[in-house]
Amino acid sequence: MNISLQSFPTLSKGIVWGLVENCFSLDYEVAEKSVSNISIIPTVGDQYVVMKLDDGRWELAGGTLEPNEHHMDALVREVKEELGAELVSYTLFGCFQCRSFADEPYRPHIPHPHFVRLVGYGEVNLVEAPLNPPDGEQVIAVDVVDIDEAVGRFEQIGRYDIAELYKLAHQLRKAALNQGK
Numbered sequence: 102m103n104i105s106l107q108s109f110p111t112l113s114k115g116i117v118w119g120l121v122e123n124c125f126s127l128d129y130e131v132a133e134k135s136v137s138n139i140s141i142i143p144t145v146g147d148q149y150v151v152m153k154l155d156d157g158r159w160e161l162a163g164g165t166l167e168p169n170e171h172h173m174d175a176l177v178r179e180v181k182e183e184l185g186a187e188l189v190s191y192t193l194f195g196c197f198q199c200r201s202f203a204d205e206p207y208r209p210h211i212p213h214p215h216f217v218r219l220v221g222y223g224e225v226n227l228v229e230a231p232l233n234p235p236d237g238e239q240v241i242a243v244d245v246v247d248i249d250e251a252v253g254r255f256e257q258i259g260r261y262d263i264a265e266l267y268k269l270a271h272q273l274r275k276a277a278l279n280q281g282k
Contacts, residue, residue: 104276109269111261116197123197125262129219131196137211138218139163139172141191142270143184143225149251149267150225152183153242159254160238161263163218168210172219180225182232183240191223194273222270 104127106113112125140163143150154160162183166175173191180188197218206213231240246254248271255264 104269104272109265112265112269116262120203121199121201123199123218125195125197125220127195129193129196129221131217131219133172135212135215135217136166136172136219137199137207137216138165139176139179140218140220140266141176141180141188141225142220142222142267143180143186144222144270144274145225145227145245147247148245149248149271150184150186150227151244151246151251151254152231152240153244155239155241158258159260159263161266164237165208165211176223182234182237184225184227184243185229185231186225186227186243189224189226191221192273192277193219193221194270195220220266222274 106125106127116123116125140161143162150162151159152162162180163176164179164183166172167178170178176191177188180186197220199216199218201207201214201216203214206216227243227245231243233239248267251267252264255261255267
């Protein structure tokens with residue numbers, strides 16, 4: 102399946118998150134040393150997992166790598182911390198090429214001012230409540246919903262970037278399933 106970002110108006114243009122400018126790309130072949138974050142569109146069967154933070158926002162699961170941590174180890178850790186889940190599978194499908202305008206990196210060990218946030222989708226097994234470590238985001242709800250509900254929750258709070266990531270992951274998953282038939 103040939104996906105064009107033209108169908109995703111928010112992802113196809115630059116996005117600004119605070120002091121960071123981002124450009125999404127379906128090309129995720131990047132130098133490992135440039136990776137600072139990894140995110141997942143989590144699934145349980147044909148449903149999607151969404152998480153709500155203690156400030157009331159729905160947010161994308163994933164986070165920042167710890168010092169000397171491989172991105173897949175970070176993903177396993179983040180899924181456990183934020184969703185209370187075990188990672189079953191993961192398929193990378195893109196990345197955000199980022200440039201920070203902050204004077205210093207978010208954490209001393211991550212690349213600065215240019216870095217990459219990997220994005221993919223994957224199956225998770227929900228096994229417990231989110232761990233909510235004190236130095237991380239505090240998750241108050243983890244819901245399993247259909248794609249329309251997931252997209253709607255992000256659109257309601259103006260997070261069209263995350264809504265489009267869920268839509269893109271859904272299209273890619275459907276294409277992969279159809280190829281397997």
